[in-house]
Amino acid sequence: MLNREILDTLRGLLERARRDGDPEPGAMNVATVGKDGRISARMVLLKQVDERGLTFFTDYRSEKAEAIAAHPQIALTLHWKHLKPAAQVRVEGMAEKLGAEESDAYFSTRARLAQLGAWASEQSRTLPSRELLERRVGEREREFEGGEVPRPPHWGGYRVIPDVVEFWYAHQHRLNERVRWDLIAGEWKKRLLYP
Numbered sequence: 001m002l003n004r005e006i007l008d009t010l011r012g013l014l015e016r017a018r019r020d021g022d023p024e025p026g027a028m029n030v031a032t033v034g035k036d037g038r039i040s041a042r043m044v045l046l047k048q049v050d051e052r053g054l055t056f057f058t059d060y061r062s063e064k065a066e067a068i069a070a071h072p073q074i075a076l077t078l079h080w081k082h083l084k085p086a087a088q089v090r091v092e093g094m095a096e097k098l099g100a101e102e103s104d105a106y107f108s109t110r111a112r113l114a115q116l117g118a119w120a121s122e123q124s125r126t127l128p129s130r131e132l133l134e135r136r137v138g139e140r141e142r143e144f145e146g147g148e149v150p151r152p153p154h155w156g157g158y159r160v161i162p163d164v165v166e167f168w169y170a171h172q173h174r175l176n177e178r179v180r181w182d183l184i185a186g187e188w189k190k191r192l193l194y195p
């Protein structure tokens with residue numbers, strides 16, 4: 001569980017970035033460790049933050065999902081370079097699949113074409129041609145014509161349950177400010193780190 005201070009700080013940064021005109025304030029890097037110990041990283045969109053953790057959505061058959069199944073411990077980074085001061089948030093924690101109801105609720109808010117895309121795509125698998133992807137979207141369009149598009153069983157959310165959170169703020173002469181939170185025996189402990 002995130003404490004009130006961590007949650008308010010994170011939400012405050014996201015809100016300031018949004019007000020500053022950042023088109024994707026929730027863009028975040030997700031680093032995972034694969035079954036073979038190999039590290040990989042990619043961007044996803046942060047969709048929800050509450051005391052339980054940080055949520056993103058993806059294909060449960062993707063490379064990142066396979067890595068999470070092998071090693072649920074993952075790391076996230078967010079960065080807002082236009083904020084004054086520029087800021088970074090680092091998060092480490094365990095990723096857990098969301099329940100079906102939570103994933104359904106978010107899926108129903110997605111644009112219809114994005115919903116069809118979730119059915120048509122086999123994220124991270126080899127795609128022989130763009131035409132095939134377009135054909136597969138067309139097939140799903142016809143299949144669900146005139147009705148709602150249900151969530152594919154292979155698509156849903158993860159919640160990252162943090163045990164480390166660091167807020168980083170740019171200061172002059174690289175004397176940056178680092179505020180590090182560690183969850184120790186169920187309690188969040190705060191300290192500063194040298195830059």
Ligand SMILES: Cc1cc2nc3c(=O)[nH]c(=O)nc-3n(C[C@H](O)[C@H](O)[C@H](O)COP(=O)(O)O)c2cc1C
Nearest residue numbers: 027042043044045056057058059062063064065124
């Ligand atoms: C800004 C940005 C946001 C993205 N958001 C998502 C997302 O929310 N979910 C997702 O599955 N992929 C998202 N992607 C695509 C991923 O970076 C990645 O290509 C895809 O998830 C496949 O990754 P994988 O093969 O490591 O599983 C995003 C890419 C960018 C650049």
